[in-house]
Amino acid sequence: xxxxxxxxxxxxxxxxxxxxxxxxxxxxxxxxxxxxxxxxxxxxxxxxxxxxxxxxxxxxxxxxxxxxxxxxxxxxxxxxxxxxxxxxxxxxxxxxxxxxxxxxxxxxxxxxx
Amino acid sequence: xxxxxxxxxxxxxxxxxxxxxxxxxxxxxxxxxxxxxxxxxxxxxxxxxxxxxxxxxxxxxxxxxxxxxxxxxxxxxxxxxxxxxxxxxxxxxxxxxxxxxxxxxxxxxxx
Numbered sequence: 001x002x003x004x005x006x007x008x009x010x011x012x013x014x015x016x017x018x019x020x021x022x023x024x025x026x027x028x029x030x031x032x033x034x035x036x037x038x039x040x041x042x043x044x045x046x047x048x049x050x051x052x053x054x055x056x057x058x059x060x061x062x063x064x065x066x067x068x069x070x071x072x073x074x075x076x077x078x079x080x081x082x083x084x085x086x087x088x089x090x091x092x093x094x095x096x097x098x099x100x101x102x103x104x105x106x107x108x109x110x111x112x113x
Numbered sequence: 114x115x116x117x118x119x120x121x122x123x124x125x126x127x128x129x130x131x132x133x134x135x136x137x138x139x140x141x142x143x144x145x146x147x148x149x150x151x152x153x154x155x156x157x158x159x160x161x162x163x164x165x166x167x168x169x170x171x172x173x174x175x176x177x178x179x180x181x182x183x184x185x186x187x188x189x190x191x192x193x194x195x196x197x198x199x200x201x202x203x204x205x206x207x208x209x210x211x212x213x214x215x216x217x218x219x220x221x222x223x224x
Contacts, residue, residue, distance in 0.1 A: 033211065041216065042201070042214055042215060042216035042217060043157075043201070043214045045211060048210070048211055050210070056210070058211075090156055090157070099144055099145040099205030099212070100145070101145075101147050101159050101162055102147075102159075102203075102211075102212060103159060104149075104156040104157050104158070105156060106155070106156050107155070107156045
């Protein structure tokens with residue numbers, strides 16, 4: 001069964017702690033993305049990667065970091081430098097060509113108190 | 114001007130009616146257009162893609178594209194309460210490597 005998995009579904013952290021969100025895909029997609037969604041808001045792009053060992057900042061990269069060591073995996077670290085980390089985080093993937101449709105994982109809801 | 118613009122809604126329609134969701138975009142050279150459905154608390158799900166002018170039908174859904182007017186729409190025929198969700202429009206613009214998403218239109222279908 002091909003798809004994108006994100007874990008955990010819910011995550012709670014104390015302020016000042018770094019936290020890493022997992023994203024794995026078995027669709028053989030080259031490109032992967034991380035978005036953040038706040039209540040009543042659209043999707044905001046954090047980072048994306050079009051190939052292993054390469055990634056680019058999106059619109060709101062400050063306070064976040066990523067790695068892309070394997071084609072299947074694109075973990076996102078929310079650092080203590082991110083001022084408002086509580087949000088719904090969505091991972092997506094697509095074929096490598098620009099403009100192809102993206103498929104989303106189920107999301108991780110992060111709450112930082 | 115927002116690059117991909119959608120009316121936030123909510124758009125309220127009775128069960129069985131046609132729901133019409135609209136999206137305008139700023140880049141005339143945009144090539145690919147997508148509609149996603151997002152239920153409350155869930156992730157977006159791709160429901161339609163369209164690449165050329167005209168209509169594309171898939172079951173109860175029809176996507177309409179007019180590149181000259183920079184306008185893409187989604188029609189949902191025989192709307193059902195289960196169609197109640199937020200619908201996101203996404204556009205592939207030339208100046209970006211990734212899709213640009215609108216903020217979405219909330220659709221409410223009442224029984």
